[in-house]
Amino acid sequence: xxxxxxxxxxxxxxxxxxxxxxxxxxxxxxxxxxxxxxxxxxxxxxxxxxxxxxxxxxxxxxxxxxxxxxxxxxxxxxxxxxxxxxxxxxxxxxxxxxxxxxxxxxxxxxxxxxxxxxxxxxxxxxxxxxxxxxxxxxxxxxxxxxxxxxxxxxxxxxxxxxxxxxxxxxxxxxxxxxxxxxxxxxxxxxxxxxxxxxxxxxxxxxxxxxxxxxxxxxxxxxxxxxxxxxxxxxxxxxxxxx
Amino acid sequence: xxxxxxxxxxxxxxxxxxxxxxxxxxxxxxxxxxxxxxxxxxxxxxxxxxxxxxxxxxxxxxxxxxxxxxxxxxxxxxxxxxxxxxxxxxxxxxxxxxxxxxxxxxxxxxxxxxxxxxxxxxxxxxxxxxxxxxxxxxxxxxxxxxxxxxxxxxxxxxxxxxxxxxxxxxxxxxxxxxxxxxxxxxxxxxxxxxxxxxxxx
Amino acid sequence: xxxxxxxxxxxxxxxxxxxxxxxxxxxxxxxxxxxxxxxxxxxxxxxxxxxxxxxxxxxxxxxxxxxxxxxxxxxxxxxxxxxxxxxxxxxxxxxxxxxxxxxxxxxxxxxxxxxxxxxxxxxxxxxxxxxxxxxxxxxxxxxxxxxxxxxxxxxxxxxxxxxxxxxxxxxxxxxxxxxxxxxxxxxxxxxxxxxxxxxxxxxxxxxxxxxxxxxxxxxxxxxxxxxxxxxxxxxxxxxxxxxxxxxxxxxxxxxxxxxxxxxxxxxxxxxxxxxxxxx
Numbered sequence: 265x266x267x268x269x270x271x272x273x274x275x276x277x278x279x280x281x282x283x284x285x286x287x288x289x290x291x292x293x294x295x296x297x298x299x300x301x302x303x304x305x306x307x308x309x310x311x312x313x314x315x316x317x318x319x320x321x322x323x324x325x326x327x328x329x330x331x332x333x334x335x336x337x338x339x340x341x342x343x344x345x346x347x348x349x350x351x352x353x354x355x356x357x358x359x360x361x362x363x364x365x366x367x368x369x370x371x372x373x374x375x376x377x378x379x380x381x382x383x384x385x386x387x388x389x390x391x392x393x394x395x396x397x398x399x400x401x402x403x404x405x406x407x408x409x410x411x412x413x414x415x416x417x418x419x420x421x422x423x424x425x426x427x428x429x430x431x432x433x434x435x436x437x438x439x440x441x442x443x444x445x446x447x448x449x450x451x452x453x454x455x456x457x458x459x460x461x462x463x464x465x466x467x468x469x470x471x472x473x474x475x476x477x478x479x480x481x482x483x484x485x486x487x488x489x490x491x492x493x494x495x496x497x498x499x500x501x502x503x504x505x506x
Numbered sequence: 507x508x509x510x511x512x513x514x515x516x517x518x519x520x521x522x523x524x525x526x527x528x529x530x531x532x533x534x535x536x537x538x539x540x541x542x543x544x545x546x547x548x549x550x551x552x553x554x555x556x557x558x559x560x561x562x563x564x565x566x567x568x569x570x571x572x573x574x575x576x577x578x579x580x581x582x583x584x585x586x587x588x589x590x591x592x593x594x595x596x597x598x599x600x601x602x603x604x605x606x607x608x609x610x611x612x613x614x615x616x617x618x619x620x621x622x623x624x625x626x627x628x629x630x631x632x633x634x635x636x637x638x639x640x641x642x643x644x645x646x647x648x649x650x651x652x653x654x655x656x657x658x659x660x661x662x663x664x665x666x667x668x669x670x671x672x673x674x675x676x677x678x679x680x681x682x683x684x685x686x687x688x689x690x691x692x693x694x695x696x697x698x699x700x701x702x703x704x705x706x707x
Numbered sequence: 708x709x710x711x712x713x714x715x716x717x718x719x720x721x722x723x724x725x726x727x728x729x730x731x732x733x734x735x736x737x738x739x740x741x742x743x744x745x746x747x748x749x750x751x752x753x754x755x756x757x758x759x760x761x762x763x764x765x766x767x768x769x770x771x772x773x774x775x776x777x778x779x780x781x782x783x784x785x786x787x788x789x790x791x792x793x794x795x796x797x798x799x800x801x802x803x804x805x806x807x808x809x810x811x812x813x814x815x816x817x818x819x820x821x822x823x824x825x826x827x828x829x830x831x832x833x834x835x836x837x838x839x840x841x842x843x844x845x846x847x848x849x850x851x852x853x854x855x856x857x858x859x860x861x862x863x864x865x866x867x868x869x870x871x872x873x874x875x876x877x878x879x880x881x882x883x884x885x886x887x888x889x890x891x892x893x894x895x896x897x898x899x900x901x902x903x904x905x906x907x908x909x910x911x912x913x914x915x916x917x918x919x920x921x922x923x924x925x926x927x928x929x930x931x932x933x934x935x936x937x938x939x940x941x942x943x944x945x946x947x948x949x950x951x952x953x954x955x956x957x958x959x960x961x962x963x964x965x966x967x968x969x970x971x972x973x974x975x976x977x978x979x980x981x982x983x984x985x986x
Contacts, residue, residue, distance in 0.1 A: 287605035294606065298613035302620055302724045310561055316610035318565035320806070321541050322572025323603055327805045329577060330593045331834040332534045335857040336527070338591065345591045347863040348856050360528035364535030371542060382532050389529050391693040393840055397896040398693075401926070402686035409924030410679060427672045434676025435683075442684045459680065460636055466677025468640035469670055470916040472647025473933065475622055477779060477912035479960045480934035482619035482731055483953045484778020485612060490735045491952075523852065526845040530838035530853075537805075537837060593834075593861030603809050611774035611806075619960075623727045624720050627967040631975050641972075645965050651912075651935045653744040654958035663745040675920045682920065 285496055292493045295485055337361055410435055434462040545569070568606075575599045643669060715974040723967070730963045734955040741955045743935075743942045749922050750939045752929030753907045756881055757790050764880030765873055766791040767799045769894070770814070773806030776887035776911050781814060782950035783909040783937035784885050788818045790944045796880065797869045798830040801854075803842060803890060808835040808859060827867045834859025840893055847876050847902035876904040881928065887911045891918060895926050909936065 297312035339346030340354040341361075363382040369375045410432055440452055441459030448456045548562040576599040580589040632638040649655030650666025757766065768788060772780045791798050800811045811832050819830055826832075833854050836842045845853035850873060856864045864870050872878055882904055884894050891908045898904040905928050908918060912933030921927045931940055934957060937950030 283601060287601060290605045291609040294609045295613045298610060298617065301617060303721065310558075311564060312610060313614075314561040314564040315568050315606065316614070317544070318568030318570075319572050319602070319607045320611065321544055321565075322569040323576070323599075323607055323809075324537065324805045325541055325569075325573055326576030326595055326599065327808045327835050328534050328537050328837065330595055331808060331859055332530065332837045334591065334593055335855040336534070336836075337531055339857065340855060346857065347861055351856075356524075357527075357531065360531040363528070364532045367532065367535045367539055368542070370539060371546070382535070386529060386532055386536070387696060389525060390840060391696045393844065393897070395690055395693050397900060398686050398690055400900045401892070401896040402682050407683075409920075409926075427668070431672050431676045431679075434673055435679045438677055438680025439683060442680065461639060462673055462677040462680070464636045464639040464677075465643045465669065465673040466675075466681070466916065468643025469647050469674040470913075471640065472644035472651075473912040473916050475626070475644070475648060475964055476651055476933055476935070476957070476961065478615075478619040478622050479731070479957060479964070480779045480912065480953065481612065481775070482616040482727075483934065483956045483960070484949070485609075485616045486731050486735060486956070487778070487949050487953060488609075490732075523845060523848055526838070526841040526853075529841040530836060530845075533837040533839075533841070593857065593859065600809060600812065604813070607806075608774040608777065612777055615775040616778075619731075620724045620727055623964055623967060624723045626964050627718075627723055627971040628716075628720075630968055630971065632972055641968060645968065648961045648965055651933070652958040652961050653741040653954055654962065656744040657741075663747075667747065670916070670919050671923055674916060675923055678917060678920050 285500075288493050288496050292489065295489065433458070438462050572599070572602060575602055643674075715970065716978060727960065727963065730960045731956050734959050737955075739955040741958055743938050743951060743954065746939045746943065747930075747932060747936065749919075749930035749932065750936050751943070752922070753787070753883065753909075753931060754790070754929075754940065754943045756905070756907065756928050757787075757794060757796070760794065760796060760880040762795060763797065765797045765799055765869075765878060767801070767879050767882040769882065769884040769886070770800060770802040770807040770810045771804045771884060771886035771888075771890045772810060772911075773804060773887070774810070777810065778949070778953075779911045779934050779937065780885045780887065780909060781810070782934070782948045783931045783940050784810075784814045785818050785948060786937060786940040786944050786946060786950070787883055787909065787931075788814060789822065789946050790940075792818065792822045792824050792829065793944065799833060799869070799873070799879070800830065801833040802835050803839050804886075805835055811859070827862070828869055831864070831867055831869045832859045833864065839890065840897055843894060843897040844901070847898065847904070850875055876902045879904060881905050881907060883907045883909060885909045887914060889914075889917075892921075895921055899926060907931075909940075912936075 294312055294315075297308045300306055301309045335346070337357055337360075339348070340351075340357050343349050343351050343353055363385060366378045367382045369378040410428075437455050437459035439459070440455035441448075441463065443452070443456075446452060545566070548565050550556075551562040552559045552566070576595040577590060578586065579598055580592055580596045581594045582596060582598070583589075584592075630641060632641050646662075646669060647666055649658065650662045650669075655662040655666075760766070766787075768784065768791075770784065788798060798815070800815050802808055802811060811834070815830055815832060818824075819826065824830055836854065838845075842853055851865050851870070854864055858864050858867075876898060882894070882898065884891050884906060886908065887910065891906075891910060891914065894906050894908075899906045906926075907928040907930070909931035910918060910933075912935075915930065915932040915936075918927060918930055922930045931937065934950055934953050937948075938954050939950075941948050941950045
């Protein structure tokens, strides 16, 4: 558990303020502001919500500028400003720079067709990358993983073999369910019914885990209130009472 | 990109890295686009004095504060022009982030815990065999993941692991295959020019 | 007709919220300390992987999350970073998520200070880069190039001792991705499948179900699942933190939700039977 830091104090209007303590109070107040939504939508919550939008957008701009644009565009074009002044400038980067600026043309209705080019570039690049990746990732590897234990490759015990057979049945059954080009009757009907059961188990597992995740988020906030904020509050209250 | 995957030749590699570099730069501008539209929405709201424009002022003011703190104020040392071009965002920026952004973001998502609890009580009904299966699996998962569950029935975590590793995996793999085939089809359509919705019609 | 069953069915949401809040807070007020229990094999797989790394390896940590997921992911990130430092490995921290940029500082600066590790020598904050997949693919060929030889604080990467001998993925012993969304799938698809990088993941419990198939198939070295996973790793490393501390609350609240489901369904069945017998 973090202890109260003996950080630098700021002197303001004659009071010595510890930024750490102010920060904790700010965090606690904002936490309660958001929690107030549970009682009902209210101006305090709305204020906090809008504050959040502004702060995170501002944060995004700063980080993108400093960690992406500066090192990747500005410094390579003008090395004297960066940490690697000895590297010669890379003028090719003017091309993507221009492409990037074209994206911003979306703001001006008359010229927004210009933004299609950079978007096409990006979409094309990622689509091209995605095809072999998806094929490898899922079609090949996952299929082999499903088949391997059943075919007896690798080390296999009886329980694992049976379980793996269940997995195989499950995968095939689920795929049967998703095959909508034919009506689900007869064998396909039985298969897809079993498929639905497997899907239900998968979703149930997902739901159980989701509940866990969301509760953890709340637990995290309470941990902050209990371990970081309350000790400071009681410390100060004790100071007052004295 | 596809060719590059199969042909590990030097020229291909250099071109490849170049394209990736460019994608990153263009990508950064795309982020700027997002922020810019946000800016425009709120600015419009303020200008036209629409309902709730006070809140929009809060948004723009906090945006300005963060940008000033990170880029213009930065480390607080040295000339302004130099600070604009420095990667260091400074302690003030970090303080603002840790004490404003973090609690707001974290608590907003913490609200979800309440909503899922309320939903569990009010809407998750075992209406049929399938729904019951789902609920029972969920309950086993919830018990299996906490020490208390293990205390109730010491094989609980093992049951949880088995469920997660076998039937759930089967269901998920079925979905994965379906999604994979779909995304390959879409990618091919984009590359072949059949699909144009990303260009805005 | 307006019996208990009906009233139970239509209870005001805010009472439920209050009960949930109480269930989370009360375990903190008592000093209920629950043992962590059985460790998931997916968690121990990562622990073993780091244990087995050759000395002075480089461990890459990707902080692909935002404060929204911090309660689950920060404890595990700290535990893994501690482990890597304990074994004397070098850590390279980076992120593909703008919010991750300062998440890195929160974790790395604190853990490094505790363990007397030096920036530039034992760890580096390479920061955020746009492009997602483009970064993942680029790092497979030239890490320094993708980061343009600059870290997140404006220093030159190539001269740092921590980056010595690190040219591409083949020089990285293990990568652990901390995320709350499908970016992990992309890391596996691009970094692992195309370049053979060993990828492990620490994820929020929401993502865990989606990623189990990848751990089972061996595409993921291991998987740390949610707050319990964080508690497990803290236990393994011997550094109790917010993961372990949250376990008693987690247990009580899980019981509460199960109770909610049971009571809710009981009320449902009772009212249904009543309306059926009224016909």
